[in-house]
Amino acid sequence: MDLIGKYSYAGLTYLLWRGELPSGEQSRMMDALFSVCLEHSLNAPSVDAVRFVASCRVPLQAAVSAGVSAFGDWHGGTIEQSAKLLQDGIKTARAGGQSLQAIAETMLGWYSHSRGKLPGYGHPTHTADPRTKKLPEVANETKIRGAHADLAEIIESLTDKFFQRHLILNVDGCIAAIISDMGFDWRIGKAFFIVSRTPGLVAHAYEQLYYDKPYKAARWDEVVYTGPAERRIPDG
Amino acid sequence: MDLIGKYSYAGLTYLLWRGELPSGEQSRMMDALFSVCLEHSLNAPSVDAVRFVASCRVPLQAAVSAGVSAFGDWHGGTIEQSAKLLQDGIKTARAGGQSLQAIAETMLGWYSHSRGKLPGYGHPTHTADPRTKKLPEVANETKIRGAHADLAEIIESLTDKFFQRHLILNVDGCIAAIISDMGFDWRIGKAFFIVSRTPGLVAHAYEQLYYDKPYKAARWDEVVYTGPAERRIPDG
Amino acid sequence: MDLIGKYSYAGLTYLLWRGELPSGEQSRMMDALFSVCLEHSLNAPSVDAVRFVASCRVPLQAAVSAGVSAFGDWHGGTIEQSAKLLQDGIKTARAGGQSLQAIAETMLGWYSHSRGKLPGYGHPTHTADPRTKKLPEVANETKIRGAHADLAEIIESLTDKFFQRHLILNVDGCIAAIISDMGFDWRIGKAFFIVSRTPGLVAHAYEQLYYDKPYKAARWDEVVYTGPAERRIPDG
Amino acid sequence: MDLIGKYSYAGLTYLLWRGELPSGEQSRMMDALFSVCLEHSLNAPSVDAVRFVASCRVPLQAAVSAGVSAFGDWHGGTIEQSAKLLQDGIKTARAGGQSLQAIAETMLGWYSHSRGKLPGYGHPTHTADPRTKKLPEVANETKIRGAHADLAEIIESLTDKFFQRHLILNVDGCIAAIISDMGFDWRIGKAFFIVSRTPGLVAHAYEQLYYDKPYKAARWDEVVYTGPAERRIPDG
Numbered sequence: 049m050d051l052i053g054k055y056s057y058a059g060l061t062y063l064l065w066r067g068e069l070p071s072g073e074q075s076r077m078m079d080a081l082f083s084v085c086l087e088h089s090l091n092a093p094s095v096d097a098v099r100f101v102a103s104c105r106v107p108l109q110a111a112v113s114a115g116v117s118a119f120g121d122w123h124g125g126t127i128e129q130s131a132k133l134l135q136d137g138i139k140t141a142r143a144g145g146q147s148l149q150a151i152a153e154t155m156l157g158w159y160s161h162s163r164g165k166l167p168g169y170g171h172p173t174h175t176a177d178p179r180t181k182k183l184p185e186v187a188n189e190t191k192i193r194g195a196h197a198d199l200a201e202i203i204e205s206l207t208d209k210f211f212q213r214h215l216i217l218n219v220d221g222c223i224a225a226i227i228s229d230m231g232f233d234w235r236i237g238k239a240f241f242i243v244s245r246t247p248g249l250v251a252h253a254y255e256q257l258y259y260d261k262p263y264k265a266a267r268w269d270e271v272v273y274t275g276p277a278e279r280r281i282p283d284g
Numbered sequence: 285m286d287l288i289g290k291y292s293y294a295g296l297t298y299l300l301w302r303g304e305l306p307s308g309e310q311s312r313m314m315d316a317l318f319s320v321c322l323e324h325s326l327n328a329p330s331v332d333a334v335r336f337v338a339s340c341r342v343p344l345q346a347a348v349s350a351g352v353s354a355f356g357d358w359h360g361g362t363i364e365q366s367a368k369l370l371q372d373g374i375k376t377a378r379a380g381g382q383s384l385q386a387i388a389e390t391m392l393g394w395y396s397h398s399r400g401k402l403p404g405y406g407h408p409t410h411t412a413d414p415r416t417k418k419l420p421e422v423a424n425e426t427k428i429r430g431a432h433a434d435l436a437e438i439i440e441s442l443t444d445k446f447f448q449r450h451l452i453l454n455v456d457g458c459i460a461a462i463i464s465d466m467g468f469d470w471r472i473g474k475a476f477f478i479v480s481r482t483p484g485l486v487a488h489a490y491e492q493l494y495y496d497k498p499y500k501a502a503r504w505d506e507v508v509y510t511g512p513a514e515r516r517i518p519d520g
Numbered sequence: 521m522d523l524i525g526k527y528s529y530a531g532l533t534y535l536l537w538r539g540e541l542p543s544g545e546q547s548r549m550m551d552a553l554f555s556v557c558l559e560h561s562l563n564a565p566s567v568d569a570v571r572f573v574a575s576c577r578v579p580l581q582a583a584v585s586a587g588v589s590a591f592g593d594w595h596g597g598t599i600e601q602s603a604k605l606l607q608d609g610i611k612t613a614r615a616g617g618q619s620l621q622a623i624a625e626t627m628l629g630w631y632s633h634s635r636g637k638l639p640g641y642g643h644p645t646h647t648a649d650p651r652t653k654k655l656p657e658v659a660n661e662t663k664i665r666g667a668h669a670d671l672a673e674i675i676e677s678l679t680d681k682f683f684q685r686h687l688i689l690n691v692d693g694c695i696a697a698i699i700s701d702m703g704f705d706w707r708i709g710k711a712f713f714i715v716s717r718t719p720g721l722v723a724h725a726y727e728q729l730y731y732d733k734p735y736k737a738a739r740w741d742e743v744v745y746t747g748p749a750e751r752r753i754p755d756g
Numbered sequence: 757m758d759l760i761g762k763y764s765y766a767g768l769t770y771l772l773w774r775g776e777l778p779s780g781e782q783s784r785m786m787d788a789l790f791s792v793c794l795e796h797s798l799n800a801p802s803v804d805a806v807r808f809v810a811s812c813r814v815p816l817q818a819a820v821s822a823g824v825s826a827f828g829d830w831h832g833g834t835i836e837q838s839a840k841l842l843q844d845g846i847k848t849a850r851a852g853g854q855s856l857q858a859i860a861e862t863m864l865g866w867y868s869h870s871r872g873k874l875p876g877y878g879h880p881t882h883t884a885d886p887r888t889k890k891l892p893e894v895a896n897e898t899k900i901r902g903a904h905a906d907l908a909e910i911i912e913s914l915t916d917k918f919f920q921r922h923l924i925l926n927v928d929g930c931i932a933a934i935i936s937d938m939g940f941d942w943r944i945g946k947a948f949f950i951v952s953r954t955p956g957l958v959a960h961a962y963e964q965l966y967y968d969k970p971y972k973a974a975r976w977d978e979v980v981y982t983g984p985a986e987r988r989i990p991d992g
Contacts, residue, residue: 052654057554058529061719064558065726082529086536091501093336097350100329100336104356108710109591110818114333114350116588117825119581120340122498182524235730238580239722246718247533250711254537258707262358265327293790294765297955300794301962318765322772344946345832346582349825353589355817471966474816475958482954483769486947490773494943563973565808569822572801572808576828586805586822592812594970734830737799 058082061243065236073190077230080186081223084179085244094118098249102256103264111253116242124241130168130224131234134196138228141199148195152202156210168200168221169207179219187226196228294318297479301472309426313466316422317459320415321480330354334485338492339500347489352478360477366404366460367470370432374464377435384431388438392446404436404457405443415455423462432464530554533715537708545662549702552658553695556651557716566590570721574728575736583725588714596713602640602696603706606668610700613671620667624674628682640672640693641679651691659698668700766790769951773944781898785938788894789931792887793952802826806957810964811972819961824950832949838876838932839942842904846936849907856903860910864918876908876929877915887927895934904936 051060059075061082062068070078094115102111119125133155141151159166171177187193200217207215217225223240256264287296295311297318298304306314330351338347355361369391377387395402407413423429436453443451453461459476492500523532531547533554534540542550566587574583591597605627613623631638643649659665672689679687689697695712728736759768767783769790770776778786802823810819827833841863849859867874879885895901908925915923925933931948964972 052552052555052658055555056528056530056551057558057716060555060558064719064723079528080524083524083527083532086529086532093340093500096336096501097333100332101350101354101356104329104354104359105361106353106356106818107592107814108707109588109596109714110353110356110814110821112711112714113585113589113818113821114337114353116581117342117346117350117585118337118340120337120342120346120579123340124581125341186524233730235580236722236726239584239719239726242581242584242722243718244529246715247536247711250708250714251536254708254711258705264329265332287791291791292764292766292787293794293952296791296794300955300959315764319759319763319768322765322768342579342582343828344943345824345827345950346578346585348947348950349582349585349821352817352824353821356815360817469966471816472958472962475820475955475962478817478820478958479954480765482951483772483947486944486950487772490944490947494941565812565972568808568973569805572804573822573826573828576801576826576831577833578825578828582825582828586809586825589814589818589822590809590812592809592814592818595812597813736801737804 065232065239073192074230077186077190077192077226080183081226081240082244084183084219084223085241086247092245093123094245094249095252098252099256099260100264102253103260103262105257105262108250108253108257111256112246112249115249115253116246119238119242119245124238124245126167126220127223127227127241128234128237130221131228131232131237133167134199134225134228135234137199138195148199148202152199152206156203156206160210166203166207166211166215168224169204169215169217171216171218177219180217180222183219183222183226187229192226192229194229197225200225301468301475309428310466313422313426313428313462316419317462317476318480320419320455320459321477322483329359330481330485331488334488335492335496336500338489339496339498341493341498344486344489344493347492348482348485351485351489352482355474355478355481360474360481362403362456363459363463363477364470364473366457367464367468367473369403370435370461370464371470373435374431384435384438388435388442392439392442396446402439402443402447402451404460405440405451405453407452407454413455416453416458419455419458419462423465428462428465430465433461436461537704537711545664546702549658549662549664549698552655553698553712554716556655556691556695557713558719564717565595566717566721567724570724571728571732572736574725575732575734577729577734580722580725580729583728584718584721587721587725588718591710591714591717596710596717598639598692599695599699599713600706600709602693603700603704603709605639606671606697606700607706609671610667620671620674624671624678628675628678632682638675638679638683638687640696641676641687641689643688643690649691652689652694655691655694655698659701664698664701666701669697672697773940773947781900782938785894785898785900785934788891789934789948790952792891792927792931793949794955801831802953802957803960806960807964807968808972810961811968811970813965813970816958816961816965819964820954820957823957823961824954827946827950827953832946832953834875834928835931835935835949836942836945838929839936839940839945841875842907842933842936843942845907846903856907856910860907860914864911864914868918874911874915874919874923876932877912877923877925879924879926885927888925888930891927891930891934895937900934900937902937905933908933 051063055063055070056075056079058078058081059070062070062074062078097118098111098115101114121129137148137151137155140146141148156166184193184197187197200221204215204217207213224234224237227237227240228234287299291299291306292311292315294314294317295306298306298310298314333354334347334351337350373384373387373391376382377384392402420429420433423433436457440451440453443449460470460473463473463476464470523535527535527542528547528551530550530553531542534542534546534550569590570583570587573586593601609620609623609627612618613620628638656665656669659669672693676687676689679685696706696709699709699712700706759771763771763778764783764787766786766789767778770778770782770786805826806819806823809822845856845859845863848854849856864874892901892905895905908929912923912925915921932942932945935945935948936942
């Protein structure tokens with residue numbers, strides 16, 4: 049109980065996930081990480097899931113729960129895949145005494161050869177996402193920035209050579225680098241997205257429940273029928 | 285194990301929910317009840333919830349689960365409310381020795397006075413839903429039809445007098461009358477809808493996962509911003 | 521983006537839920553409210569739900585989602601019911617020009633007469649919950665304490681007279697009073713619990729997924745069979 | 757609508773999933789497949805998830821939804837993995853003109869070498885599961901049995917040689933062989949389990965909601981604390 053007041057919610061989450069009290073810098077970083085995805089949540093499948101479920105008149109938590117279930121490989125999942133990439137890279141470099149430059153070249157060689165998508169790089173819409181400026185700033189100020197962020201930067205600089213176009217480190221990649229430098233296992237990466245987005249899901253559920261019409265349904269003109277044509281039912 | 289082959293899935297569900305083996309008639313009725321909502325599942329909030337969640341690449345069951353969570357008061361819930369109405373009516377009539385006509389008049393008097401919605405009556409789109417013909421037919425053939433269906437019919441015939449327009453017994457009301465005549469507690473009413481619709485949710489989840497694009501998002505032109513106008517962040 | 525760094529995650533959640541930037545005091549109160557339920561999460565149905573689901577090897581978010589769905593009327597729901605009680609009381613008092621003492625007596629008369637449970641009062645295990653000391657302290661320091669907390673206190677002082685035993689304001693009641701004084705609609709009360717507990721659910725899901733055995737099942741000695749005795753399947 | 761009465765619920769599900777009306781034999785097989793997992797559902801993580809969530813007083817569908825979300829890789833998922841194994845085997849055999857015996861030897865060589873678990877073979881508790889007798893019987897009678905079931909049998913006969921112990925084809929493997937012989941994509945395999953188990957989840961949710969105590973929590977003596985020992989909070 050003495051922790052309340054001394055530590056923020058984000059700081060106490062660090063304690064819960066790591067089993068260690070955070071320093072002031074770590075607390076500040078946690079707050080920035082959780083805050084960065086709070087906004088921006090209008091146009092996302094998790095929000096639509098919340099809206100449709102809430103429109104059927106269910107309790108608030110049931111609608112939020114449906115939204116949380118949407119945080120799959122394509123919705124928050126890139127943080128994990130990107131953190132895995134960076135953590136594998138650093139581990140391999142350390143084990144083999146390789147430079148980050150050398151390991152990055154090996155990794156990109158493999159990705160460009162196998163035509164895999166490089167998790168944490170490139171973005172469909174944003175060319176300059178302000179969040180990718182802000183988070184590294186906080187990581188620098190809190191002295192959290194380390195080898196994973198360095199590797200992430202080197203990888204970005206090599207994308208032109210290996211992919212024939214520049215792939216910027218996107219917000220998922222930024223978060224991945226920072227939580228890796230903080231010592232988090234990549235498999236908890238998605239949790240940063242889950243916690244970040246939950247208040248937004250709550251807001252959408254609440255609005256749909258109490259201010260919008262019930263029984264939201266897709267517009268008919270959006271539905272494209274792709275099944276077989278009408279057929280006669282055989283007798284018998 | 286000996287039950288398989290002798291009883292259909294729907295019949296065995298009767299056993300599971302009631303603790304008694306079904307007669308052949310009861311089995312046939314269960315199959316009809318479960319079949320009646322199988323189709324018709326394209327334009328419904330539960331389907332949209334499944335689609336949005338599946339588009340984020342989650343396992344099949346996670347998308348189906350989100351769809352099931354949408355079966356709230358406005359999506360399947362009317363079966364329960366309608367069954368409660370009929371069961372309360374029959375219980376009260378029996379306890380007080382009243383005729384069904386008398387109890388129906390009392391109930392409608394109360395509903396029309398309190399401006400409550402009469403659960404199981406009226407329908408936004410269908411004027412003549414073929415399912416409301418088929419289910420009573422099967423109930424007659426299987427000799428399951430009883431007092432609850434009689435009361436439901438009397439209520440329909442009185443709606444013109446009490447509501448100044450004819451409210452037909454809709455498919456939810458039909459199901460409610462039949463399961464009440466079968467002796468089911470109204471509080472399990474929604475389960476008929478849940479079981480009925482689950483194969484459809486599966487089909488949508490499967491199609492979205494393996495044949496559609498990932499990361500489905502609402503079209504921007506559908507989003508209507510209703511929040512406050514942009515504001516300056518105060519200094520400090 | 522400029523908000524990150526200036527505001528904590530909890531403070532930004534205030535912005536998201538209210539449409540207004542929080543003052544420093546409001547931010548601090550939000551952090552305390554979210555932190556107060558973070559711990560204490562070992563022995564709760566939501567945790568068990570997460571554990572069982574995670575043990576079947578599903579993605580992290582699917583297990584967390586199942587836990588969120590457990591925040592029903594009996595698990596976090598008291599915050600809402602208690603906030604409704606206090607907000608109804610204050611509204612009624614203001615509309616009728618009644619004193620808080622008078623309205624509290626009316627309310628308790630009704631509750632004790634109808635044998636209803638008084639939401640937010642009494643607790644099965646804690647006699648002195650430290651959280652009920654800490655939260656009002658922060659509410660005092662941030663000058664957030666207002667009429668709802670006053671009413672909550674008066675109600676507590678009257679429980680001996682109306683219920684023949686002292687019912688203390690528990691942590692749900694404390695949260696309810698504070699969010700009511702902050703101007704939150706009682707219907708978003710459960711959201712404070714949802715956000716509070718989500719990091720704990722994540723921690724349990726992660727531990728079960730990566731450090732515990734798969735396919736967790738209840739011990740057989742816990743299962744009590746209450747169904748009918750074994751019966752012979754009729755021929756035919 | 758004309759379909760109701762002519763086809764069982766299970767038969768109509770075939771139509772929904774395949775886009776083709778089932779023959780009488782296919783309908784009978786579907787009913788057997790759905791029925792086989794209906795019982796047997798007492799001691800399973802999905803049931804526990806339903807029970808804990810329902811104990812918090814949520815609507816029926818919310819508790820069922822939590823149970824559905826538990827059908828992960830370790831709870832129903834083996835059907836899919838086993839169907840994939842058999843379908844890959846048959847496809848490879850046909851493409852290369854190999855005998856089933858030859859392809860089975862190649863597959864088992866790989867599995868025994870890589871120490872992988874053979875999905876659909878062996879069972880922790882049942883040595884003679886009656887369901888693995890019944891399902892093939894129905895598959896024979898309905899003339900659905902085909903190459904996948906043959907391959908499954910050959911694989912079983914070779915387990916002694918490759919694994920130094922006999923691994924019987926279990927119920928998941930049986931279902932996998934039959935749905936493969938029916939032409940279902942392995943990726944819809946789990947759906948047979950989902951539909952099969954849903955009525956059982958409903959029954960548990962209903963019982964917990966209306967006949968059991970609220971707020972079910974794990975017994976304290978089951979909880980094993982594995983975190984760090986109590987520590988002093990640093991000043992500051």
